[in-house]
Each structure stands twice: as structure tokens, then as C-alpha cells.
Amino acid sequence: MESLARMDPGAINTLFREYSRHPIPMSAFLTPFHGNILNGTTYTLSTEWTQSETVRGARLQYAQQWILIQKNNKETDIDILPPSPGSHVHGQLLSSYSPTGDLKAVVRETNIQGLGHQFLEVWSNYGIKKVIDLTALNKHRRVYEDGQFGCLAWSRCESKLLYVAEGKRSEAESSDSVSSPSAVESTSGTSGNHFEIQDRRLFWDDWGEGLTSKSVPVLCVADVGKGTVTVLQGVPPHVSPGQALWAHDGQSVFFVGWWHEPFRLGLRFCSNRRSALFSLDLEGNCECLSGDTHSVSAPRLSPDGCFLVYLQGQVFGPHRQCLSMQQYDLEKRNISVLVDVVKRPKKGDFAGLYEALPPRCWASDSKRVVFSSARRNWRDLFVVDTTTRSVTRMSDPEIFGSWKLLTIQNDLMVVHCSHLNEAPRLAVAFLPSAGLEAEVSWDPLDEGHLLGVAVDILDVSxxxxxxxxxYSGLDFGALLVTSHLPSGTKVPLVVFVHGGPHSQFFTEWNVTSAGLATLGFAVLMVNYRGSTGFGQDSILSLTGNIGSQDVKDVQRAVLTAISDQNACQKAVTLDPNKVVVMGGSHGGFLACHLIGQYPDFYKACVVRNPVINAATLLGTSDIVDWRYSCVGLPYSFNQLPTPEALTTMLQKSPITHVPQMKAPVLLLLAGKDRRVSPHQGLELYRALRSRGSPVRLLWFEEDGHSLDRVDTQADCFLNTVLWFQQHLYLQ
Known part of the structure; x- marks a missing residue:
């Protein structure tokens, strides 16, 4: 390995490109063929992947297939044939296989005369079967492809497709009647065009960061045979519909409706928005199936059509929380709790639900649900038995690290596995009989790509x-990634702090950490109290304590890692005189607090879209409710800031520590960030410049909060490494 001091910008870029090119699986679908082929049941595994291509600065999408053979119908005996070469998928926004797998629907966008033109395509084994020009039909605006509202669902009879699109803005609407999705059926003639021209400056409230321009979603049904599209009527005017799916009878649909009155709050990464589960028939009759005082998401229908499971959480408070899994019995019309909120898990036990259910998560017996969720520093695979309510872990973190379920069909599971030192790959296994799930036997689809770095798990108190x-007695975790260097080598330490704050670092593939470790840094990824995966008590413990509890936790983890040589496998030594810190969003908030509260400890700092002053952020963020909740204050829609509230927000912000800051700061700011305004970073930039402190600012005009454009990520990684090299005197 080339030493850190000799790595020039070209070599750093090459390394980042190499690690970025590892593809990430997005979806999987299994098509079984029952017959005497190859002495068993044969499955076609169709997958779609995303891959960064840094030469052109593009994120590519491609499809790939495997043939799996269940020999002699034995669940533990699967032969895996080599995969087909990947094929580039161009212009695809959404795709979905029909229940039998005989048809595939694709929403595709092409550029015609500089304008996006959308088509709905239906493919069979004999080529394209149907094309519906959605733009020409003019029934709605753009189709939603996001993971929040978007869907593309086949009816059981495979004759209709259900999806979500932006509704048309009719002449009858105004900025305060935008909340009526069912009223946005198409307008025709000159009046509609007159409205578009006359009121094109009218403000339309949308759903915030990552969902810009998504304002009035409508449910749409495409009839494949007739080539027609209908906008469903009957959705309550006070909710925005999404995450829709068909009932078994094909005459009604289920959907999640989010309240959007009196205005919309940012929805991305926020599972605490008031919403409910609804049923809507094709005649326009709508019914609320769940209570209307919670937040719900991810409804999934059992194979027999008798049960719906969905996730439920609290409204307001921490924007990501531990969720419960609810079951709705369609025949008895009652709701029961399958998996409750876990307040404080014991080490090694199931720690609660924190993420959406995959589109296909039911076992074929309609009595078990398979899902992935965080457990301390891992993402694990679990199954819940709807009869006994027992939850069983089916993944082994010692084998693959972290696991994410992509699909389960005919009890054959497809999971995405990766580790901090291993690039993503797929594994398959049959779900064992009830009660034997812990004995599942996994088969990887390939050998994987291992890095020459070591990973250690730290438990910190x-x-x-x-x-x-x-909330006494809580602990937390951290992940330490180090290079295989000669024994006794002193290495600089990068303290990597996640944002959220209610998110976490998993033992899964992370390009930034892998790249830094390969370059010779040690990387400490801290899951401070308040991170997901440690129970609801841990999440709630941070409310009102940001800027103190989380800051102390990160520092405690750093001191633990430095003092505990077992954490470094005794091969390398963390250099306490060469410690730097980096983080984004709330992670940037913590990084700035750390260099302000421990000014002699950290030698350099890199922050992405950091929260610097919660008081000035209050009026510019799409999640204004969190600005109150995080400092321990209640929130309501009609809330007005008070001097006391603004003072509390200011006192908990890192801007108050600027006079003590000594570490050189690199700021990475997004011009189109709606979650944390770039003016937050500018506020710190000007405060540091006025004091003659070393600071550099990079401005990414077209990026949002995540700074996730391919060329932006490469640029940020290069500048981060060069900044640390420069200020650790490693050049």
C-alpha cells in the first residue's frame, strides 16, 4: 500500500473511482418454472443495480439475471449458474414485474425537443406488448419515481397498473386549495392553458428536500388492454396519496395518505408525519382503515389477500423513531400489533423496526413476514410469526456484515449483503418451516470483493x-476501520459522525470509509446515543440534549478507541496528535461542536451542509418541527418563535463556540439544499473569516442536501483527503 504522504490527487481520484464503481443492488424478482428441467425447480432471478461511473459523472442503472436451480426440491440444495452480462437500462424511472412474471411494466422518460416525455411500456417474453404515451394523454403531470410516494403495482389479473403522478393544476384551484388531489382531473381547452399562463407564478407547496415539485399526488390506473389512464376519484382532499397497492379483487386499492393541512413539512427521512391507511374502490368510495392520529407507511398485502401489515409511529418528535408493525385483518376488520416498539433491547436481541418493509415480504403461508432492520451497529434479517408474535433473527453478522432483504417469493429469499471491508453482493436461501428459521442456510451468488482493511466493533458506555x-444505563457503539499496516505504525484518525441525528452507521459498504482506510487513515464511525438500532429510549434520550450528550458521546468513543489497543487489533496505533473530524448535516453540527468544545484536540475539520445556528435555520428548513423538538420544545403548526425558544436554539448551536475554534475548516455546501440552508455554512464561513481562522468553502450550485451527484461525491472525497493531508502535515 502506498503511504498517505505520497498519494497525489490523481492517485486519490483513481482510488475513489475504483471503489465507487462497485454496483449496489436495487431490486430483485424471482420467476419460477416448475417442471423436470435440470432435475429440479428452476428460478430466473432478475435484478436491477445502480453503479457510479465517474468518467462521465453519471449514475448508471443496469439489469442482470441469474438461473437458480432447486435440486430435487430440497430447500438447502441450490445450484447457481453464472450470471448474464449486465445490460444498461436507459431512461427507466420505474419498473415492475407482473405477479406471474410473464410481463414487465416500465415507466420510461425520453427527451423530445428538450422536454421530458413519459411512456408506460409493457414487455412480454416476445418483446414490447403495449406502449401508452402518458404525456400525450394529458391526464396528469409527471409520474412519481421517488421511494416515498411512488409505486407501479400490477393488479392480480395483470390487466391494470396502479401508479402515482403529480395532478393537473386546474383553473379552479389556488394556493390554498392545492390540497384537493381528487379535484385535479384534467382540464381541457383554452381555459386550462390560460390558467397555466396566467398563474404560472403561483406558489405550490411541496414535500420538501428530495421531493421538490411533488405537491398534489394523484392515484392513476392504466388499463393495459385499452391503453387508457384514469385518475381515481374519492381520495380525501386533506391527504396526499402514495405507496398504493391493489386488493385481491382488483376493484379497490390500498394507499397511505399524508395530511397536508395547513401546510406540508419535509417528508424525506421523516417517519413522523401524520398519515393513515386508506381503502379506495374504483367507484370513488374511500375508507380510513387505521387510526388517524399516527404515522403509517409501507402497507404489504399477504399472498392470500386476507391481511395487511404496515408500519406505525408517532407524529412529531424525533423524525425517525422505532416503529411498530401492525396487522389489519380484512375479514374481521380489526388491527393488532405484530411487532411492538422496543424501548431498550438487551445486547444481541431484536432492537426494533426502523426502516420500510420490502415490496414482497410475506412467506407463502401468509403467516410470517420477513424484514430487515437495524440492531446496534448492524442491519440484520428477521422473521415475525403472525401467530406467535415471535421475532427470529436469520442473519449472521460474522459472515456477511449487514443484510437487506430485496424480495421473498415462493419462500425463496434474496438478500443484499455487504461489510465495511467487502463490496455488496447477493445471497439466496429458502425460508425454513415455522420454528426452524434460525437454521436457514445461505448461498452467496458470487465470491465477493474483499478489501485489505480490518473492522472492529466498539461498545461504549x-x-x-x-x-x-x-434514560440512565444506555450505551452506544462505534465502528473502527483500519488498514493492515506494519505492527506499531502510528496512523492518523478520522472521526466520522453521521447526520440525522436519528440514523446510523452500519457494518456495510461505505465508499468514503473504505477509501480513507485504504489511504492509511483509521476511521472511527460513531453511533452516539440517539442513533437508530439501539431502541426507542436511546432515540428519546437525545431530545433536548443536542450539542451536549451527542458531543460527549463522540468524544468518549474517540478516547475509548485511542486507549483501547485491542480495538486496533494491536497492529497499528492511533496517533492522538493527529485526529481530524468530518460529518454532514447533524454530523456537521457535531463536528463543529467538537472543534469548538475541544479546540486543542482536533487538527482539521470537514463538514457537509452543517447545522450551525438552529435559531437562524428555523425559518429556512423544510422540517421546522424538528428545530423545536430537537431542543426539547413542543411543536404545533401555528407555532411562532419566541425569544426564549430562539435563545435555547442558539445556546445549543456550534456558532457559540466559534471564538474557541482553532482547527482549519473545509465547508462543502449545496446550493439547492432545502433541509439545511447553505446560509448556515456561510454563517460559519463569515464568522471564521472575520477572526482570521483558516477556512475554505466549496459551493455545489446544483446539489441538494445529500451532495450525492457522482461528480460531486468524487470532488468532495478528493478535497477532504487533501485538506486532511495538508493540515496533518502529511504532504
Whole structure:
């Protein structure tokens, strides 16, 4: 391995491109063929992947297929044939296989005379079967392809497709009647065009960061045979519909409706928005199936059509929380709790539900549900038995690291596995009989790509002085990634802090950490109290304590890693005189707090779209409710800031520590960030410049909060490494 001091910009770029090119699986679908082919049941596994291509700065999507053979119908005996070469998927926004797998629907966008033109295509084994020009039909605006509202669902009879699109903005609407999705059936003639021209400056409230221009979603049904599209009527005017799916009878649909009155709050990464589960028939009759005082998401229908499971959480408060899994019995019309909120898990036990259910998650017996969720520093695979309510873990973190279920069909599971030192790959296994799930036997589809870095898991406990009196006894975790260097080598330490704050680092593939470790840094990824995967008590413990509890946790993890040589496998030594820190969003908030509260400890700092002053952020963020909740204040839609609230927000912000900051700061700011305004970073930039402190600012005009454009990610990684090299005197 080339030493850190000799790595020039070209070599750093080459390394980042190499690690970025590892593809990430997005979806999987299994098509079984029952017959005497190859002495068993044969499955075609169709997958879609995304891959960064840094030469052109593009994120590519491609399809790939495997043939799986269940020999002699034995669940533990699967032969895997080599995969087909990947084929580039161009212009595809959404895709979905029909229940039998005989048809595939694709929503595709092409550029015609500089304008996006959308088509709905239906493909069979004999080529394209049907094309519906959605733009020409003019029934709605753009189809939603996002993971929040978007869907493309086949009816059981495979004759209709259900999807979500932006509704048309009719002449009858105004900015305060935008909340009526069912009223946005198409307008025709000159009046509609007159409205578009006359009121094109009218403000339309949307759903915030990552969902810009998504304002009035409508449910749409395409009839494949007739080539027609209908916008469904009857959706309550106060909710925005999404995540829709068909009932078994094909005459009604289920959907999640989010309240959008009196205005919309940012929805991306926020599972705490008021919403409910609805049923809507094709005649326009709508019914709310769940209570209307919670947040719900991810409805999934059982194979026999008798049960719906969905996730449920609280409204407001932490924007990502531990969720419960609810079951709705369609015959008895009652709701029961399958998986409850976990307040404080024991080490090694199931720690709660924190992420959406995959589109296909039911076992074929309609009595078990398979899902992935965070457990401390891992993402694991679980199954819940709807009869006994018992939850069983089916993944082994010692084998693959973290696991994510892509699909389960005919009890054959397809999972995405990766580790901090291993690029993503797929594995398959049959779900064993009820009660035997812990004995599942996994088959990887390939050998995987291993890196020459070591990964260690740290369990960290706060000192008595750092305990939270209301939630005492909580611990937290951290992941330490180090290079295989000669014994006794002193290495600089990068403290990597996640945002959220209610998110986490998993033991899964992370290009930034892998790249930094390969370059010779040690990387400490801290899951401070408040991170997901440690129970609801841990999440709630951070409310009102940002800027203190989370800051102390990160520092405690750093000191633990430096003092515990077992955490470094005794091969390398973390250099306490060469510690730097980086983070984005709330992670940037913490990084700036750390260099302000421990000014002599950190030698350099890199922050992406950091929260610098919660008081000035209040009026510019799409999640204004969190600005109150995070400092321990209640929120309501008619809330007006008070001097006391603004003072509390300011006192908990890193801007107050600017006079003590010594570490050189690199700011990476997005011009189109709606979650944390770039003016937050500018506020820090000007405060540091006025004091003569070393600071550099990179401005990415076209990026949003995540700074996830391919060329932007490469640019940020290069500048981060060069900044650390420069200020650790490694050049």
C-alpha cells in the first residue's frame, strides 16, 4: 500500500473511482418454472443495480439475471449458474414485474425537443406488448419515481397498473386549495392553458428536500388492454396519496395518505408525519382503515389477500423513531400489533423496526413476514410469526456484515449483503418451516470483493458524569476501520459522525470509509446515543440534549478507541496528535461542536451542509418541527418563535463556540439544499473569516442536501483527503 504522504490527487481520484464503481443492488424478482428441467425447480432471478461511473459523472442503472436451480426440491440444495452480462437500462424511472412474471411494466422518460416525455411500456417474453404515451394523454403531470410516494403495482389479473403522478393544476384551484388531489382531473381547452399562463407564478407547496415539485399526488390506473389512464376519484382532499397497492379483487386499492393541512413539512427521512391507511374502490368510495392520529407507511398485502401489515409511529418528535408493525385483518376488520416498539433491547436481541418493509415480504403461508432492520451497529434479517408474535433473527453478522432483504417469493429469499471491508453482493436461501428459521442456510451468488482493511466493533458506555438521568444505563457503539499496516505504525484518525441525528452507521459498504482506510487513515464511525438500532429510549434520550450528550458521546468513543489497543487489533496505533473530524448535516453540527468544545484536540475539520445556528435555520428548513423538538420544545403548526425558544436554539448551536475554534475548516455546501440552508455554512464561513481562522468553502450550485451527484461525491472525497493531508502535515 502506498503511504498517505505520497498519494497525489490523481492517485486519490483513481482510488475513489475504483471503489465507487462497485454496483449496489436495487431490486430483485424471482420467476419460477416448475417442471423436470435440470432435475429440479428452476428460478430466473432478475435484478436491477445502480453503479457510479465517474468518467462521465453519471449514475448508471443496469439489469442482470441469474438461473437458480432447486435440486430435487430440497430447500438447502441450490445450484447457481453464472450470471448474464449486465445490460444498461436507459431512461427507466420505474419498473415492475407482473405477479406471474410473464410481463414487465416500465415507466420510461425520453427527451423530445428538450422536454421530458413519459411512456408506460409493457414487455412480454416476445418483446414490447403495449406502449401508452402518458404525456400525450394529458391526464396528469409527471409520474412519481421517488421511494416515498411512488409505486407501479400490477393488479392480480395483470390487466391494470396502479401508479402515482403529480395532478393537473386546474383553473379552479389556488394556493390554498392545492390540497384537493381528487379535484385535479384534467382540464381541457383554452381555459386550462390560460390558467397555466396566467398563474404560472403561483406558489405550490411541496414535500420538501428530495421531493421538490411533488405537491398534489394523484392515484392513476392504466388499463393495459385499452391503453387508457384514469385518475381515481374519492381520495380525501386533506391527504396526499402514495405507496398504493391493489386488493385481491382488483376493484379497490390500498394507499397511505399524508395530511397536508395547513401546510406540508419535509417528508424525506421523516417517519413522523401524520398519515393513515386508506381503502379506495374504483367507484370513488374511500375508507380510513387505521387510526388517524399516527404515522403509517409501507402497507404489504399477504399472498392470500386476507391481511395487511404496515408500519406505525408517532407524529412529531424525533423524525425517525422505532416503529411498530401492525396487522389489519380484512375479514374481521380489526388491527393488532405484530411487532411492538422496543424501548431498550438487551445486547444481541431484536432492537426494533426502523426502516420500510420490502415490496414482497410475506412467506407463502401468509403467516410470517420477513424484514430487515437495524440492531446496534448492524442491519440484520428477521422473521415475525403472525401467530406467535415471535421475532427470529436469520442473519449472521460474522459472515456477511449487514443484510437487506430485496424480495421473498415462493419462500425463496434474496438478500443484499455487504461489510465495511467487502463490496455488496447477493445471497439466496429458502425460508425454513415455522420454528426452524434460525437454521436457514445461505448461498452467496458470487465470491465477493474483499478489501485489505480490518473492522472492529466498539461498545461504549458514558461515564457517570455523562449519563442521562432520565434514560440512565444506555450505551452506544462505534465502528473502527483500519488498514493492515506494519505492527506499531502510528496512523492518523478520522472521526466520522453521521447526520440525522436519528440514523446510523452500519457494518456495510461505505465508499468514503473504505477509501480513507485504504489511504492509511483509521476511521472511527460513531453511533452516539440517539442513533437508530439501539431502541426507542436511546432515540428519546437525545431530545433536548443536542450539542451536549451527542458531543460527549463522540468524544468518549474517540478516547475509548485511542486507549483501547485491542480495538486496533494491536497492529497499528492511533496517533492522538493527529485526529481530524468530518460529518454532514447533524454530523456537521457535531463536528463543529467538537472543534469548538475541544479546540486543542482536533487538527482539521470537514463538514457537509452543517447545522450551525438552529435559531437562524428555523425559518429556512423544510422540517421546522424538528428545530423545536430537537431542543426539547413542543411543536404545533401555528407555532411562532419566541425569544426564549430562539435563545435555547442558539445556546445549543456550534456558532457559540466559534471564538474557541482553532482547527482549519473545509465547508462543502449545496446550493439547492432545502433541509439545511447553505446560509448556515456561510454563517460559519463569515464568522471564521472575520477572526482570521483558516477556512475554505466549496459551493455545489446544483446539489441538494445529500451532495450525492457522482461528480460531486468524487470532488468532495478528493478535497477532504487533501485538506486532511495538508493540515496533518502529511504532504
Amino acid at each position: 458514558p461515564t457517570p458524569q455523562e449519563e442521562n438521568p432520565e
